[in-house]
Amino acid sequence: MKTMDDFKEIMNAVHIKEGPFQLSRDFNWINYSGILTKLIQEAGRWCRRYASDLFIDWGVIDRQIKDRTIQSGSYLFGFREDGVDDKLYIFHRYDADKYCQTYRAIWRLDIVVDDAAYPSSDMVAVSLDLYEVGR
Numbered sequence: 073m074k075t076m077d078d079f080k081e082i083m084n085a086v087h088i089k090e091g092p093f094q095l096s097r098d099f100n101w102i103n104y105s106g107i108l109t110k111l112i113q114e115a116g117r118w119c120r121r122y123a124s125d126l127f128i129d130w131g132v133i134d135r136q137i138k139d140r141t142i143q144s145g146s147y148l149f150g151f152r153e154d155g156v157d158d159k160l161y162i163f164h165r166y167d168a169d170k171y172c173q174t175y176r177a178i179w180r181l182d183i184v185v186d187d188a189a190y191p192s193s194d195m196v197a198v199s200l201d202l203y204e205v206g207r
Contacts, residue, residue: 122155
């Protein structure tokens with residue numbers, strides 16, 4: 073069964089990093105434009121249909137940032153001819169076919185939330201790191 077640990081960065085992977093950003097009760101906005109731009113470019117490059125699936129998965133992350141429920145974790149974005157898959161669909165496809173050739177590219181987003189960055193405060197530090205992984 074595939075897990076997040078099976079998806080390692082490709083050799084010489086370019087990392088797109090954003091942050092760390094301060095996230096507080098009164099300020100819940102992060103400039104993730106570099107990361108989202110790359111994901112949009114990948115969807116446009118690889119998807120012939122349903123490229124907008126990207127925004128379903130991105131919407132979850134964006135909501136968590138806005139309501140301050142974002143936690144450290146990793147996300148996968150699998151780009152194929154018929155759309156963009158999240159990690160559950162990617163794991164399922166690889167479990168069904170270990171030589172899965174469905175994906176044209178898979179990118180991993182690691183999010184780190186540091187609750188201890190601002191002691192005596194309600195603020196947290198949030199950092200994002202996007203890179204392509206092997207399939």
